[in-house]
Amino acid sequence: MKNILTAKFLTDFAATASNMYRLGWDERNGGNISLMLDESELSGYLNLNKPVRTIPMGFSEPSLEGKLFLVTGTGKYFKNVEGDPETNLGVIRVGKTDAELLWGYKDGGRFTSELPAHLMSHAARLKADPAHRVIMHSHPTYTLAMTYVVPLTDKEFTRALWQMCTECIVVFPDGVGVLPWMLCGTNEIGEATAEKMASYRSVIWAQHGLYAAGKDLDETFGLLETVEKAAQIYMLTAPLKRLNTITDEQLEIIAKAFKVTYRKDFLK
Ligand code: 13P
Ligand code: ZN
DSSP states (O other): OOOGGGOHHHHHHHHHHHHHHHTTOOOTTOOEEEEEEOHHHHBTTBOTTOOSEEEEOSSOOGGGTTOEEEEEBTTOOHHHHTTOHHHHEEEEEEOSSEEEEEEEOTTSOOBOTTHHHHHHHHHHHHHHOTTOOEEEEEOOHHHHHHTTTSOSOHHHHHHHHHTTSTTHHHHOTTOOEEEOOOOTTSHHHHHHHHHHHTTOSEEEETTTEEEEEESSHHHHHHHHHHHHHHHHHHHHHTTSOOOOOOOHHHHHHHHHHTTOOOOGGGOO
16 A cells, blocks of 8 residues: 555645745644545555545435545644644544544544534535535635625625735636524525525635635635635725726726626626
């Protein structure tokens, strides 16, 4: 067997957690990441028929039964993932109401408390895009700040973000879905997030953070950082008298030039 600690999917995953930490988005145990893996990626590294133990999930996601995921552990700090992946991460196989742990959570730990939102969002995104693989949750500072000063509607939030950088409408033409404050770690917030994920790859949890979906770690990270960059510009300019903006007509010109299908009804 090869050493899983040398697998590219694992080193990329850990490096992503470090980047998110260094950007200040994932304080303490804030944030969680899950990456769907194919059996072929894991065979050679793990015996997939030898689970270490079983962990109850507290919900079921039938469309993902049998699927394999690399997932951050609950209560684990992103800053520690790269130094000790085997304690801070786990490889799980989703069952009916339990998950089999195949590797990791070495200290007896378990997957993130946000597994409902992750798996339900994976299921929703896979229906929309069969190439989908990654869900990332984070607490990016300026995105969070924006949820205190911008009305919590998909349309107003999306338009405010699109106006902040020319490339926003190209990177997330689908916009952002916005949820009101809800209790985190529950099946209810998982269901509400997945409902938004049916048509958005970015979902904002008011006064909490951001969920992003994508087909690989880089793309998902890039989506997160683009939303956060726009939010930063919004918050830096919010207290100032705004003299200029990207107009709706200019947003249309960008979308046309880059040939992206965007939510036209989000422009006035
Ligand atoms: P976990 O430590 O359970 O992953 O939770 C962190 C978090 O961000 C909750 O929303
Ligand atoms: Zn969180």
